[in-house]
Amino acid sequence: MSAPALHELQFVPASEFKRRSATAVDDAHLRQSFRGAMDFLIGKRAAQFPDPAALERQRALAEQIRQYSLARLPDLLEQLERTLTDNGVNVHWAENAEDANRIIIDIAQRHATRLMVKGKSMVSEEVELNHALAAVGIEALESDMGEYIVQLDGEKPSHIIMPAIHKTKQQIARLFADKVPGVAYTESVDELIGIGRAVLREKFMSAEIGLSGVNFAVAETGTLCLVENEGNGRMCTTVPDVHIAITGIEKVVEKLEHVPPLFGLLTRSATGQAITTYFNLITGPRRPGEKDGPREMHLVLVDNGRTQAYRDQQLRSTLQCIRCGACMNHCPVYTRIGGHAYGTTYPGPIGEIVSPHMLGLNATHVLPTASTLCGACGEVCPVKIPIPELLVRLRVEGQHDAHPGRPPLRGQGAAKSALVDAVWAGWAALYTRPALYRAFGWLATRFRALTPSQQAGWTFSRTPMKPAARTLHEMMAARRRR
Amino acid sequence: MHETGARRYPEKPARVYLFGTCLIDMFCPRAGMDALNLLEREGIEVHFPADQTCCGQPAHSSGFPEQARAVALAQFALFPEPWPIVVPSGSCAGTMRHHYPSLFEDDPRLQAQARALAERVYELSEFLTEVVKIRLTDRGAPLRVALHTSCAARREMGTHRHGRALLEQLPGVDLAVHGHESECCGFGGTFSLKHPAISSAMAGDKVDALKETGAETFISADCGCLLNLNHTLQKRGEILQGQHLASFLWQRTNGEERQ
Numbered sequence: 001m002s003a004p005a006l007h008e009l010q011f012v013p014a015s016e017f018k019r020r021s022a023t024a025v026d027d028a029h030l031r032q033s034f035r036g037a038m039d040f041l042i043g044k045r046a047a048q049f050p051d052p053a054a055l056e057r058q059r060a061l062a063e064q065i066r067q068y069s070l071a072r073l074p075d076l077l078e079q080l081e082r083t084l085t086d087n088g089v090n091v092h093w094a095e096n097a098e099d100a101n102r103i104i105i106d107i108a109q110r111h112a113t114r115l116m117v118k119g120k121s122m123v124s125e126e127v128e129l130n131h132a133l134a135a136v137g138i139e140a141l142e143s144d145m146g147e148y149i150v151q152l153d154g155e156k157p158s159h160i161i162m163p164a165i166h167k168t169k170q171q172i173a174r175l176f177a178d179k180v181p182g183v184a185y186t187e188s189v190d191e192l193i194g195i196g197r198a199v200l201r202e203k204f205m206s207a208e209i210g211l212s213g214v215n216f217a218v219a220e221t222g223t224l225c226l227v228e229n230e231g232n233g234r235m236c237t238t239v240p241d242v243h244i245a246i247t248g249i250e251k252v253v254e255k256l257e258h259v260p261p262l263f264g265l266l267t268r269s270a271t272g273q274a275i276t277t278y279f280n281l282i283t284g285p286r287r288p289g290e291k292d293g294p295r296e297m298h299l300v301l302v303d304n305g306r307t308q309a310y311r312d313q314q315l316r317s318t319l320q321c322i323r324c325g326a327c328m329n330h331c332p333v334y335t336r337i338g339g340h341a342y343g344t345t346y347p348g349p350i351g352e353i354v355s356p357h358m359l360g361l362n363a364t365h366v367l368p369t370a371s372t373l374c375g376a377c378g379e380v381c382p383v384k385i386p387i388p389e390l391l392v393r394l395r396v397e398g399q400h401d402a403h404p405g406r407p408p409l410r411g412q413g414a415a416k417s418a419l420v421d422a423v424w425a426g427w428a429a430l431y432t433r434p435a436l437y438r439a440f441g442w443l444a445t446r447f448r449a450l451t452p453s454q455q456a457g458w459t460f461s462r463t464p465m466k467p468a469a470r471t472l473h474e475m476m477a478a479r480r481r482r
Numbered sequence: 483m484h485e486t487g488a489r490r491y492p493e494k495p496a497r498v499y500l501f502g503t504c505l506i507d508m509f510c511p512r513a514g515m516d517a518l519n520l521l522e523r524e525g526i527e528v529h530f531p532a533d534q535t536c537c538g539q540p541a542h543s544s545g546f547p548e549q550a551r552a553v554a555l556a557q558f559a560l561f562p563e564p565w566p567i568v569v570p571s572g573s574c575a576g577t578m579r580h581h582y583p584s585l586f587e588d589d590p591r592l593q594a595q596a597r598a599l600a601e602r603v604y605e606l607s608e609f610l611t612e613v614v615k616i617r618l619t620d621r622g623a624p625l626r627v628a629l630h631t632s633c634a635a636r637r638e639m640g641t642h643r644h645g646r647a648l649l650e651q652l653p654g655v656d657l658a659v660h661g662h663e664s665e666c667c668g669f670g671g672t673f674s675l676k677h678p679a680i681s682s683a684m685a686g687d688k689v690d691a692l693k694e695t696g697a698e699t700f701i702s703a704d705c706g707c708l709l710n711l712n713h714t715l716q717k718r719g720e721i722l723q724g725q726h727l728a729s730f731l732w733q734r735t736n737g738e739e740r741q
Contacts, residue, residue: 372684
C-alpha cells in the first residue's frame with residue numbers, strides 16, 4: 001500500500017487571477033458542475049430557513065456574539081490560554097505560517113513522527129503545513145474524504161467546506177483506480193467511500209500524531225469545538241497519542257452558551273444540515289483512569305495577518321467569519337470560475353476579503369475587484385459580515401496610500417496606476433462641471449457614428465455602446481422651451 | 483441588505499425632482515422621459531434640475547471615494563425644496579440613499595446634508611407603488627414578459643417587489659419567471675470592463691434564462707443591466723431585447739404601439 005502523493009505546493013499567484021478565471025469560464029464541464037453543486041447547496045440551505053424573520057433574529061444574535069467576542073479578543077485569548085493550560089493543553093502562538101509550521105514540526109520531531117493524520121483544517125491549508133511536513137520527511141495524510149481526494153490528486157481544495165466539489169464521480173473513480181493499489185474502477189459512491197475508509201482506518205492506528213482544526217474555542221472552559229460529518233475528526237483527535245489542534249486567533253468565544261447559536265447557523269448555512277453527524281467538545285488530553293484519548297495535546301493559535309484586520313474598526317468584521325462557505329455557494333462569480341481560479345486557500349467572497357490580510361494587497365489586490373457587488377454574499381452571511389462594503393474598502397486601499405492616521409495595510413496601494421488615477425480625475429472634472437458635462441453629451445450624441453467599435457472589455461461579448469440621438473438633458477430642455 | 487424594516491412613505495406630493503442618472507442621460511433618455519410622463523399623468527409636477535450629472539457610483543464602487551464625493555457633492559445643491567427625489571434606477575437610488583451618508587462620514591456637516599438628501603430618494607417603481615399608489619390601465623395586446631431586477635434594487639433598496647407589483651396590474655401581461663431570477667446579470671459597472679470573461683459568462687447565462695421563458699421582451703428598472711443584456715443579445719444576433727420599466731409602463735398604459 002503506497003502512500004498517496006504528497007500534497008504539492010500549488011499556490012498560484014493571485015495576480016494571475018484574470019488569466020485563470022478566463023480559462024475557467026470557458027470550461028463547460030467546470031461551469032456545469034459548480035452550477036449544479038451550488039444550486040444544490042443553495043436549495044438545502046433555503047430549506048433550513050423557512051421563516052425569514054426567524055433567520056434575521058438568529059443572524060442578529062450570531063453577529064452580536066461574534067462582535068462581542070472580537071471586542072474582547074486579547075482578553076479572551078489570554079483566558080483561553082489559562083484555561084487550556086489548566087486542562088493540560090500546551091498552547092502555542094504563531095505569528096505567521098512559518099511559525100505555525102515550525103511549532104508543529106518541532107512537536108512531530110520530538111515524537112519521531114513518520115505519519116500525521118489530519119482532520120479537515122483550512123488553517124493548515126493556509127499555512128501550507130503538508131508541504132512543510134513533506135520537506136522534513138513527515139507524511140501528512142488527509143482523512144476527510146474530500147481532502148483525501150484532492151490530496152491524492154495533488155490538488156488544493158476548491159471550496160472550504162467541500163474540498164473536492166469540483167470533481168465528478170467519474171474523475172474520483174479514475175483517480176482511485178490509478179492511485180490506490182489493488183483497486184478496480186468503480187463509480188459506486190458507496191464503494192468509493194469504502195475504499196477511502198479502508199485506507200484511512202489502517203492509517204489512524206499507525207499515526208503518531210492526529211491534527212485537527214477548531215470551529216470554536218471557548219475561553220471560559222478551555223474547550224475546543226470541532227464540527228464534522230465523517231467521524232474522521234473524532235478519530236484524529238482521540239486515536240493517536242498526540243493531538244495537535246490548529247486554528248486562527250479569531251475563533252475564540254467567551255462562554256459555552258455562545259456556541260449553540262453559532263453552531264446552528266454554521267451547519268444550516270454550510271450544508272443545509274440542522275446538525276452535523278459529529279460535534280466534538282474537546283477539553284484536554286486523556287485523564288488518569290480514562291481508557292482513550294491522546295496522552296498529549298497542543299493548540300496552535302495562528303495570527304497570519306488577522307491582527308491587521310483586527311486593528312481596523314471596519315475591517316475587523318472580516319474576523320466574524322465562522323467559515324460556513326455560504327458566501328461562495330451564493331456567489332455568481334465563484335459559481336462561474338470555481339475555487340481554484342482564485343489561487344488562494346480561501347476562495348469566493350470571504351477569500352476576497354480575508355486573503356489581502358494574509359498575503360498582502362500586492363499579491364491579492366485584484367481579488368476584491370472580482371465582484372459585481374451584487375450583495376448575495378452579504379445577504380446570506382450568517383454573522384452579517386458586510387462583505388460588499390469590505391470589498392469596496394479594499395479596492396480603495398489597493399488604489400491609494402494609507403489614510404492619514406491609519407497604519408498602512410500590507411501591500412497598501414499596490415494597484416495604483418497613473419493612468420487609472422488620470423481617468424478618475426478626468427471623470428470627476430467632467431461630472432462636477434454641469435456645462436462641460438452637457439457639452440460633452442451634445443458632442444457624444446452628435447458624433448455618435450464615430451463611437452469606437454472596440455470598447456475595452458465591453459465588446460468582448462457585446463455590441464458597442466452607442467449614445468442615443470439626444471441626451472435626456474436636451475430632451476428636457478426642449479420640453480421646457482415648448 | 484440595507485433596507486431593514488419597512489420604510490415609511492409620505493402622502494402623494496404635488497411636486498417631485500427627477501434625477502435622470504448618467505446612463506439614462508446618454509444611452510436610454512426615452513426611459514427618463516417616460517418616467518416623467520408617468521409622474522405627470524398622476525398630476526405630479528416634475529422638476530429636472532439641469533445641472534445634474536451622476537450620483538458618483540462608478541468612482542465609489544471602483545475605490546475612488548474622493549472623486550465620488552466631489553461628484554456627489556455637485557448634486558447636493560440641486561434639490562433645495564423638500565420634495566421627493568425620484569430616480570429611475572435601483573443602483574443610483576441605492577447609492578444616493580445608502581452610500582451618501584457613509585461617503586461623508588468624515589465631515590459631520592456634509593454628512594447631515596447627505597442624510598437629509600438620502601431620506602428623500604425613491605426608486606421610480608417604489609415611488610409609483612408606495613407613494614403615488616398608481617392604478618394602471620392596460621391598453622396593450624397580450625404579451626409574455628420577463629422581469630430582471632437589479633441587485634441594488636433587490637438587496638439595497640428592497641424594491642424588487644415593486645416592479646413586479648406594477649406589472650401585475652396589467653392584465654394583458656403574462657409575467658414569466660426565469661431561472662436563477664435573483665442572480666446578478668454580470669454588469670457591476672467597471673466590473674464588466676475589468677473582468678470581461680466572468681462578466682460575459684454571467685450575462686450569457688442571464689440572457690439564456692430570459693430566452694428560455696419564451697418571453698417576447700423583458701423589463702428592468704436599471705439601465706446598466708439593460709445595456710449589458712441588450713448588447714449581449716445583439717452580439718449573439720438575438721431578436722429579444724429588454725426595455726426600461728418606465729417606457730414599458732408608459733407604452734402599455736398610454737395606448738401607444740409597442741416598439
